[in-house]
Amino acid sequence: MRSHYCGGINESHIDETVTLCGWVHRRRDHGGVIFLDLRDRDGIAQVVFDPDTPDSFAQADRVRNEYVIQITGRVRRRPEGTENDHMATGQIEVLGKELTILNESATPPFPLDEYTEAGEDVRLRHRYVDLRRPEMAQRLRFRSRVTSYLRNFLDGEGFMDVETPVLTRATPEGARDYLVPSRTHAGSFFALPQSPQLFKQLLMVSGIDRYYQIAKCFRDEDLRADRQPEFTQVDVEASFVTEEDIMNAMERMVRNLFSDLLGVNLPEFPRLPYAEAIRRFGSDKPDLRIPLELVDVEDLVQNVDFKVFSGPAKDRKGRVAALRVPGGSELTRKQIDDYTEFVGIYGAKGLAYIKLNDRSAGIEGLQSPIVKFLGEEATMAIMDRVEAADGDLVFFGADKASVVDEALGALRVRLGHDLGMVEGEWAPCWVVDFPMFEEDDDGKLHALHHPFTAPVSAEELQNNPAGALSRAYDMVLNGTELGGGSIRIHDEATQNVVFNSLGIGKEEAREKFGFLLDALRFGAPPHGGLAFGLDRLVMLMTGAGSIRDVIPFPKTQNATCLMTDAPGEVDEKQLRELHIRLRRSAKSDQDDSN
Incomplete structure (x- = not known):
């Protein structure tokens, strides 16, 4: 035509x-x-x-x-x-x-240009029209170029494209599974994969040696700008490799991708231990374009009368940290109140601050409602430690360490953007030396990555699991985790120690992971890999505001499809075939009785 x-x-x-x-x-x-x-x-x-x-x-x-x-x-x-x-x-x-x-065409629901002011709900309801907009078409075309480039790179490196099952069984990977009822096995369920993790490990046991897949993954979790219930992952695994082998290959792949598709030469990828990243930036995916850093001051406030600070300072799980903002004394009270409200999203109960107007005047040159509670000695010691100068403002976080990290870490990024402190366009890094586990308030351990990650030290894992480090690594770009991976456990004994540390007994481990434990007994090679979030990668490379802008038919933040009105109800006949009976809500029962 x-x-x-x-x-x-x-x-x-x-x-x-x-x-x-x-x-x-x-x-x-x-x-x-x-x-x-x-x-x-x-x-x-x-x-x-x-x-x-x-x-x-x-x-x-x-x-x-x-x-x-x-x-x-x-x-x-x-x-x-x-x-x-x-x-x-x-x-x-x-x-x-x-x-x-x-x-012919009816009048479109919104203008089809880059200046459209249509709300996202309208655009998603008419996505087939939205995708005609040149901006959206270009993003999908670029996405296609990215996937083609990555396939060609991995093919050239000897990786084999292998598909893994979409119908599998539930595995503990940190989020809820999407379950699929079985018609032929009454009361049993498949699960949609959160990742191909176990299958790609089994491919290594099978001798495939180098595997990759552009894989659809599913997680039933709370959504944000960079999350979707179904997403696409560039999944990579290789045998007989170390962390350095995987990290070097993947860094080279990403460098080449940015150079060839964007004409961008990415700067050095520094390696940050997890503990250092959390201490300095409050995040395990730090945006290194922002020069602000957190500084610990627990030792300076342990004995002050200000219980808001001294309490967390004496708590083993607490943290008191300061964040110096150069020139921040120009912030108005309204702006400070807005930032206080912002950190509340992350569980912070407030946001203390000190403005430094005149360093030479000592404590008289400071402006803050908390100085009288801290005392002159502690206050001036804090100013010395954070190297505060005239015109600076210092924010504080004092709470459980996890709350302080999240709140001040997010505030650091927000301030960096609001105050024009972002330096450079691209800032990649590797975050390494992750803990094997994180501990909840009840003292129970949970895998920080997943329970198939190898420890740095088998002895430490056995004797002090809460303090054991893992052979995990994350690639981070501009404060976004592009991909995460690790060297995997390749022997049954170590895998059982990890299961035991997580409170997974032998019977449960055999029931859920018997196939994996058996495979590890039949000559499993040392192996490791990494998975990139394709949607996040394309989002960053195109400058899109969220991954929904680079996915053809995304879900909303409450996991619905406005265009097809999914999820939807099914009829009673289908439910009977699947051996499912729905429980009606109390409200429905009450409505029926009326």
Whole structure:
């Protein structure tokens, strides 16, 4: 039906006759000459109709935005002074000779350009229209280029593309599973995979040696801008490798990707131990473009009368940290109140601060409601430690260490952006030396990554599991975790020690992971890998605001699809076939009784 794509014609086609198909992006009538901007996935071409072709001119007069049309015409150079350097086809236009309306269109629910102010709910409800917008089409096209590039790279490195099952069984990977009831096995359920983790380990036992997959994964968890119930992962695993082997290969892959697709040479990837990242930045995915850092001051406030500080300072699980903001004394009370409200999202009960107006005046040169409770000695010692200068402001967090880390870590990033402190465009790093486990308030251990991660020291794992470090590593870019991985456990004895540390007894381990434990007994090689979040990677590379803007048909933040109205109810017949009976809510029972 067409000879060229709209975005594919240029000056080399001048005087050629072309046939184009697409949607009318914009229609303009200029004194008897009609201009149509015709759009397809490759771009926009300007088509001109004049009264010399009366039939086509009449058709052009009929069309409206988003009509689907076919045109045939001659490519010519645009008249001098009418060129558009902002368009790939801006030097030429097509003089239309024939026009066929292939389908009409209702008025679109929102303008199809980059300036649309339509709410996300409207865009998602009409996603098939939203994806026509050049901005969205370009993002999906770029996503396709990224996946093709990664496949080619991994193919060239000897990795084999292997598909793993989508229907599997539930595994403890940190989030709730999406369950699929079995019709043929009453009362039993499949689970959609949170990742291909166990299967890719089994592929290593099978001798595949190097595996990769662009895999769909599913997690029933609370959503944020960088989370979706279903997402895409670039999954990689290799045998007979160390951490260095995996990290070097993946760093080279990402460097090449940014260089070849964006023309960006990423800077050095520094390696930060997990403990250092948390101490300095309050996060295990720090944004290194922001120069602000957290400073511990527990030792300086343990004996002050201010219980808000001295309490956490004396608590084994507490933390008191300061965050110096250069020039922050210019912040108004309203701005400080806004930041106080912001850290409350992360569980902080408040946000103490000190403004340093005149260092030479001692404590008299400070402005803060807490100085009188801290006392001069502790206050000035804090100012010395954070190296505060005139005009600075110091924020404080005092609570459980996890609350302080999250609250001040998030505040650090927020301040960096609000106050224009972001330095440079890209700042990657590796975070390494993660703990094997994290401890909850009841003293129970949970795997920080997943329970198949190998320890740095088998002896430490056995004798002090809470203090054991893992052979895990995360790649971070601009404060976003691009991918996480580890060297895996490849022997049954170590795997059983980890299960035992997590409170998973032998019977439960055998029931849930018997197939893995058996496989580890049959010559499992040392192996490890990493999984990249493809959606996050494309989001960062395109500058999109959330991963929903780089996924064709995403879910909302409450895990619904506005376009298809999913999830939806199913009829009683289907439920009976699946051996499922729904429990009605108390409200439904009450409504029925009325």
